[in-house]
């Protein structure tokens with residue numbers, strides 16, 4: 001049978017605050033184990049948690065960017081379960097009255113737009129970190145530095161219908177979070193974590209099937225892969241007449257498979273109750289309006305502006321606006337006088353490829369916007385050809401030298417002297433008499449071969465238009 | 477409303493408690509009594525009354541995002557059964 005997947009995502013994002021959600025402990029990453037803890041965040045008796053205002057500000061900011069309703073009244077609850085990473089044996093979270101409700105996020109897949117609903121985005125504290133012992137003592141170490149760090153859990157509606165949509169959702173969400181600078185979104189350091197809920201239903205059926213929740217998804221690509229694996233696993237079960245069990249499953253990035261996580265099976269009864277140590281949170285419109293005033297231009301708006309203002313294709317504008325530093329880089333180039341579409345071509349092909357290959361970011365890139373403009377000017381003036389420009393580009397990327405200097409030092413100036421080109425062509429023609437005969441005999445593609453030989457002989461420096469023209473005349 | 481033996485067993489399991497059959501019987505009847513007592517509240521008309529989120533008439537107790545806690549005191553490990561290289565040691569948890 002053909003099935004349709006129904007996918008919902010839960011994203012935990014670490015809010016970029018200096019201190020924890022309910023105490024003044026530092027949130028700095030990489031500190032010595034248990035050096036950033038206090039009686040409050042390790043849950044000693046008699047302590048009193050106090051809410052971090054900045055964490056609330058950042059959650060409102062996120063809510064507004066996702067077009068959520070900011071709840072005028074929200075509260076905190078205790079989510080009870082036993083696990084060594086949870087010192088209090090409960091996590092302070094928001095259950096029935098979260099700070100953000102009913103938002104939405106627009107995604108693009110295969111050139112088509114789709115709106116994914118956001119059910120809620122609530123504040124909660126992070127748990128500690130368990131370090132499994134490598135020495136074989138049978139113990140696990142617990143580091144509570146992370147315990148109590150503010151998280152915003154963003155829960156989507158089960159609106160996604162393919163692994164690609166899930167991937168696009170995560171990309172779009174991360175772009176927004178980075179634009180509004182509420183989190184560094186570093187997946188390796190755990191500041192962005194994702195769980196996926198997935199079920200299948202026969203195509204055309206309205207009712208949802210039983211879902212599995214997949215954890216341990218440490219990259220967006222793995223989310224996509226895990227969903228593919230689950231679709232396959234669940235389809236096989238359904239085809240065999242088996243029932244899918246509602247459970248939590250762990251994704252193993254090495255095998256690409258998910259497996260049942262039995263230990264948490266019975267823990268799903270969390271017995272939430274209101275946190276008596278924290279008073280309700282009341283956000284009036286003056287507060288949320290003051291945050292609204294700080295919102296920057298968001299990715300969708302920026303993309304639309306790039307299309308309109310710079311007459312870029314949707315695709316170009318989409319890629320350029322996925323990350324704010326890249327968008328800024330592009331705009332900087334245009335400000336320096338470069339033609340938008342020309343810069344976009346260079347950024348989207350050469351620059352992004354180079355950054356990717358070298359695992360570098362646009363911020364640390366040695367090619368500054370001004371240098372790209374200078375290089376484009378050299379092409380416009382005919383000093384270098386487009387082909388040579390790629391060599392210059394590579395050199396700029398590695399050394400950070402100015403394009404003029406590179407062209408001078410490497411002797412890359414384009415040969416645009418008729419006499420010089422003439423000379424090279426004569427040499428090539430006398431070395432390749434067979435190709436010349438072929439061409440005269442009607443084999444038109446021999447022309448391309450000869451052009452190639454001329455370019456090669458000039459070490460790529462001959463002006464290609466001139467080569468074409470002069471060679472054409474000579475072979476008439 | 478009455479509590480069943482299964483309810484008690486489930487709550488016990490969630491709380492990581494182990495009871496003898498006799499204790500389960502006792503708690504079943506005791507918990508039923510407690511619930512019955514609380515049930516008297518149902519006699520009140522709560523139509524139009526918002527659920528109480530907190531008993532204190534206070535809201536928005538907030539603090540500025542400033543680091544105020546320095547290094548934790550060494551006594552933090554005093555009650556830990558086991559400590560090694562600044563970590564609390566617990567029986568291995570493997571998922």
Ligand SMILES: [Zn+2]
Nearest residue numbers: 023025038041
């Ligand atoms: Zn603390």
